[in-house]
Amino acid sequence: MRKIFISIAAVLIAGTAVSTAQQKPAVDRAKADAAVKSAFPSAPADWQPRLVQDETMKQCSAHDNLPPKAVGEAIQKRERATIEYPADGQFMGDWKRGERIAQSGYGLRFTDYPPRNPNGGNCYACHQLTKAELSFGTVGPSLLNYGGIRKFGAAETKAVYEKIYNAHASYPCSLMPRLGSNKVLTIEQIKDVVALVMSPDSPVNK
Amino acid sequence: MKRRYLMFAVLGCALVGAASLATAQDTTEKALEKYRQMLRDDPWSNPALLDADRGEVLWKTAAGPNKATLEKCDLGKGPGVVDGAFAELPRYFADANRVMDVETRLMWCMEKLQGIPRAELINRPFPGGGQPVKNLGAIATYISSKSNGKTFAARMERPQEKEVLALGKELFHRRQGPFDFSCASCHADAGKRIRLQGLPFLGQPAEAKKVIGEWPAYRVSSTHVMTMQHRLFDCFWQMRMPQMEMGSDASVALIAYLVKNAEGGKIDAPGLKR
Numbered sequence: 001m002r003k004i005f006i007s008i009a010a011v012l013i014a015g016t017a018v019s020t021a022q023q024k025p026a027v028d029r030a031k032a033d034a035a036v037k038s039a040f041p042s043a044p045a046d047w048q049p050r051l052v053q054d055e056t057m058k059q060c061s062a063h064d065n066l067p068p069k070a071v072g073e074a075i076q077k078r079e080r081a082t083i084e085y086p087a088d089g090q091f092m093g094d095w096k097r098g099e100r101i102a103q104s105g106y107g108l109r110f111t112d113y114p115p116r117n118p119n120g121g122n123c124y125a126c127h128q129l130t131k132a133e134l135s136f137g138t139v140g141p142s143l144l145n146y147g148g149i150r151k152f153g154a155a156e157t158k159a160v161y162e163k164i165y166n167a168h169a170s171y172p173c174s175l176m177p178r179l180g181s182n183k184v185l186t187i188e189q190i191k192d193v194v195a196l197v198m199s200p201d202s203p204v205n206k
Numbered sequence: 207m208k209r210r211y212l213m214f215a216v217l218g219c220a221l222v223g224a225a226s227l228a229t230a231q232d233t234t235e236k237a238l239e240k241y242r243q244m245l246r247d248d249p250w251s252n253p254a255l256l257d258a259d260r261g262e263v264l265w266k267t268a269a270g271p272n273k274a275t276l277e278k279c280d281l282g283k284g285p286g287v288v289d290g291a292f293a294e295l296p297r298y299f300a301d302a303n304r305v306m307d308v309e310t311r312l313m314w315c316m317e318k319l320q321g322i323p324r325a326e327l328i329n330r331p332f333p334g335g336g337q338p339v340k341n342l343g344a345i346a347t348y349i350s351s352k353s354n355g356k357t358f359a360a361r362m363e364r365p366q367e368k369e370v371l372a373l374g375k376e377l378f379h380r381r382q383g384p385f386d387f388s389c390a391s392c393h394a395d396a397g398k399r400i401r402l403q404g405l406p407f408l409g410q411p412a413e414a415k416k417v418i419g420e421w422p423a424y425r426v427s428s429t430h431v432m433t434m435q436h437r438l439f440d441c442f443w444q445m446r447m448p449q450m451e452m453g454s455d456a457s458v459a460l461i462a463y464l465v466k467n468a469e470g471g472k473i474d475a476p477g478l479k480r
Binding site for chain 1: 400
């Protein structure tokens, strides 16, 4: 996978000139911001941040998620700096809890307040994970046997933690949500999902 | 998008589970195909047609503080002209000095002709699961059914329309909210799905043409008619955004962008959806 990633990255770098040229003749950003603000007039005060874009969102939107090299590197650096690590240095929790988190799409929708359940990670919406679950999306790559393929390596386990915490740190403008940095999942929850992906006991790797 | 596709293809080849994956998707597709066949056998079996009929009655019935009907409502082809009007929407309306889609225009007519306050029209405008489409949505269903068989022909060449189109495109690609989603996250690639729900590539004419003309549609999973404004409201909900206001500039801009991508596509409304 790493090899593939590198070769794809090479293609990307070669394609930088093209993606700069493709950058949309943006509508006045202030206009888009205003349109979004007025489309959600009932949004309470603590929802206002959802109406504005942070720097990474702006850059990814402007480049249709294919940032030129320098922008991509700036995004990676900025996003990596937001990753918080478990205090005990352990990256894996309980895969059974992880499976529940991966199944759940609960949380942060306007029908989810006040919260009745913990937030989910919604992994199955985009990824195949266990063989048993056939209802999975294909926005992201299949993660079937992900840990096994990587020999359950420690560095790879840490990388999965980082991927879930902030996908842009390794893949700028990833379509995967920044589940840790955006406070969708807690550190404990992320550890549980890492176990689902990387533990030898997990049905993902059976 | 290319790189993700490539990565997926590479992984896909290495996958043993690929066969069972295809089976699960097939089952869903087959169920839907059955409904579609039912419609081909009997075009009148779409429950949405009952709402189109209700909409026609509502269009002709005096209502609101002014006790007026909507028969003088100008949908773009002159007061009261319904036939073919939907096929040319969204468009710029000089009287309102705004580009409007069918629902936004109906809101305007209900406010101006019938005297129904805007606040009332935008208050809970969409039905919950199992509830029938609201009156405005029923009228929109009627209007769209009167363009059935025509092709989308909204030219959107006036400067105001071009501006709205550009805004729609920008908003379609705008990432926002705690999941970092844009419309393009889910609708800018072919053959993708969320869980088992197919995701149409709405930024591309081929797929937009196929699906946009089917709205408003009877939605089998929620057993009611869903309008395009409601569809967007629901996608914003999935994006973890707040409640989108019906008829907001952003909603009109997104609809204009979708309809422009579907230009030349056939209108087959009301349609039937999963």
